[in-house]
Amino acid sequence: MKVELIELREDRIRFLLTGATAAFANGIRRACMSEVPTLAIDEIRLYDNTSVLFDEQISLRLGLIPLTAEDLDVYSSPEDCICEGAGCPGCRVDFILTAEGPKMVYSQDVVFTDPGVKVAFEGIPVVVLGEGEKLVVEGYATKRTGSAHSKWQSGTTCGYKNLPRIDIGDCQKCGKCVKVCPRDVLALDEGDRVRVVNLLACSLCKLCIDECDYQAITVTPVPDSFVLTIEGDGSIKAKDLVVKAAEEIRHRAEMIGEKMADLS
Ligand code: SF4
Ligand code: SF4
Ligand SMILES: [Zn+2]
Known part of the structure; x- marks a missing residue:
């Protein structure tokens, strides 16, 4: 598993998690929202x-x-x-x-x-x-x-999405996908095909696929890579929120391990 920082502010952190399952990414998200005390x-x-x-x-x-x-x-x-x-x-x-x-x-x-x-x-x-x-x-x-109650929720907006993968095939440079993309992910320049200029902004809406008359563009989610966005309520720095959430998950995993060992 690998973590790459995309953006870090006092109240917000974005990072790329690769080599993980959706359940793990969701576990981080949920722990940020409901398991970090304040x-x-x-x-x-x-x-x-x-x-x-x-x-x-x-x-x-x-x-x-x-x-x-x-x-x-x-x-x-x-x-x-x-x-x-x-x-x-x-x-x-x-x-x-x-x-x-x-x-x-x-x-x-x-x-x-x-x-x-x-x-x-x-x-x-x-x-x-x-x-x-x-x-x-x-x-x-x-x-x-x-x-216990949302007033103790130190993580406010916490979400994740799969990292998108955008492949461009036999592009005719009509520019329709560039125009329809709501997030300015694509651009037309001097190259021989449309170019991906802002991959992380892609929301996987697939409007570009529908717009292409040549079936030249495909957008698919990378199954084991996730972009997580975590925002705090100001009671804790966003970076510390994620660290504490991860510690809580590890603590619980250790507890489960100990219980399982006791049972066996
Ligand atoms: S809509 Fe299709 S053909 Fe037109 S620029 Fe985009 S990928 Fe190329
Ligand atoms: S899937 Fe949506 S956001 Fe992503 S490049 Fe296509 S139109 Fe833009
Ligand atoms: Zn007391």
């Missing part, structure tokens, strides 16, 4: 809310704010904590939010007791407060994974 606001106590939004709407908005932690490993998930889920500083990080209008309340107004825990983006609007309106909230965040 913090999210879990419960709130609303002491005052005279804004135009219902309490439930405030709660929902706070729950979906991505959070970062300097050291996430210091927190346990409530299920694995020594308090056995009762709630303690080892599995909860408290916060407070107090605001009075007129003002727009942003995610940056959420202040955690652990200075290492912060909102990933400071400018997420929560609610507009009119003159004299108040919002006073306390609560806590916990560490879980996306399999």
Whole structure:
């Protein structure tokens, strides 16, 4: 199996995985979405809310704010904590939010007791407060994974597609496939046939095949090669998200191996 980096940004990574099965590529995708732990606001106590939004709407908005932690490993998930889920500083990080209008309340107004825990983006609007309106909230965040609830989902847009293979045969250079391609994969230049200029952008839609009157172009998926695109919610770097997802898969595979060994 081989991994080649195509694009790396803080919030997005694209890479080519070759020599793997679709099940493995899908396993990486799923682990990024549902098995990498992160913090999210879990419960709130609303002491005052005279804004135009219902309490439930405030709660929902706070729950979906991505959070970062300097050291996430210091927190346990409530299920694995020594308090056995009762709630303690080892599995909860408290916060407070107090605001009075007129003002727009942003995610940056959420202040955690652990200075290492912060909102990933400071400018997420929560609610507009009119003159004299108040919002006073306390609560806590916990560490879980996306399999518990989507608010703990640190991978947002995670997908994969087969690497395309484009073969050009007896091309007459009519240019129809170039015009129909929605992703500018093909180009006509001085050569004797149409040329592939942006293979990774190909979505395997096969419009070019239908458009060619000479059956000169074929597009097929390479069965053991996949382009994966993983985007994070800002709570973790995209690169770390993939590494942690892979670690989780390895951990589970080892656990299965041990169980199988016990059975045999
Ligand atoms: S549509 Fe067919 S013949 Fe025309 S440029 Fe494309 S591959 Fe060549
Ligand atoms: S399959 Fe679709 S995206 Fe790929 S080259 Fe043909 S028209 Fe373009
Ligand atoms: Zn605890």
